[in-house]
Amino acid sequence: GQNIDQPTEMTATEGAIVQINCTYQTSGFNGLFWYQQHAGEAPTFLSYNVLDGLEEKGRFSSFLSRSKGYSYLLLKELQMKDSASYLCAVLDSNYQLIWGAGTKLIIKP
């Protein structure tokens, strides 16, 4: 079966750095997405990785290791507005998105 694993919840302090991990087992791989979702709102696109390595985009970076079936989202200089759920999703061999359950990130002052 296909599976995406993320921690259910994480807590971090404003101004700090947090790393949200995602491991996956899917039938094929055509890329991995990270989305941010504030409570009661739609997910918004953060990043897409298809090759191994680190992609940096401002305060957010995303890393991929295809051989390990592993990705992480790194958030730097945390702000209160970063409190949200972070969803990991993998595009499988049929170009279907397989979604993780999301990681709820709580930022404390």
Added chain:
Amino acid sequence: DGGITQSPKYLFRKEGQNVTLSCEQNLNHDAMYWYRQDPGQGLRLIYYSQIVNDFQKGDIAEGYSVSREKKESFPLTVTSAQKNPTAFYLCASSPPDRVTDTQYFGPGTRLTVL
């Protein structure tokens, strides 16, 4: 402004009634999707459509129906056969770019069946 709209944002229905959720996009995207989101679970695909007049069942299509008569519109009907319809429903679309297939989401409709 280009985007995806879903209406209404909140919807209440009595058990046993069919209800249709609307999804419209003016992004000229070919593909459109319907997802259901329940607390503590990932998004689950209900139906998707790659082109007009064609759609495919997702993982949890039972109790739902869709149509795709226009490129811009992909309405979802939640029928009385859906055993547990109360959920947050998200519509998404993606451009004809099979390299990234980035999906863009509407604001969602929260359906509560009483």
